[in-house]
Amino acid sequence: MDAEGFYYPGGRPPAYTVIEINMMQGRTSVTQKALIKELFSKIESGAGISPVDIEVTIKEQPAHCWGFRGMT
Template identity: 65%
Template structure:
């Protein structure tokens, strides 16, 4: 699951295409299939979104939650692909993009009535 935060008047106009760009990176780097998109957008008013000095109103936070298993180089490749594609598609400088990857053990994920370590029919690899 991915959660994307930003100022509402900046995030709302681009959220559909931003979802496409993020998912494209997830597919190319992690090998996720097309139907595994789980994105949540949280557009906030300026009064509710404080960001570091030196950033603009385009400042966007992307939190990526995933099962543990991806190699360090894979995670770094994903982060770099996101910086590159978002800047290319939207002109948002990498200074205005913050990305965090939060990994949880497979048994800490629950979906389709089971835990992640019980799911033997995933259509993608977790250990990449």
């Protein structure tokens, strides 16, 4: 997709990145915050994208909403 096809808030650089994580319910808020902080750190050190230009959203669903390995 061409850069013109992406929408992002004004004032954001081309490196602006949105990450959406689908997660099974049950992890504590401490664990989720640790994941977000680790993502900020690793993306900054590995890709050079400032945490200011990264947005992370975690969406949780109960276990009965998941299906994998042929099972529910």
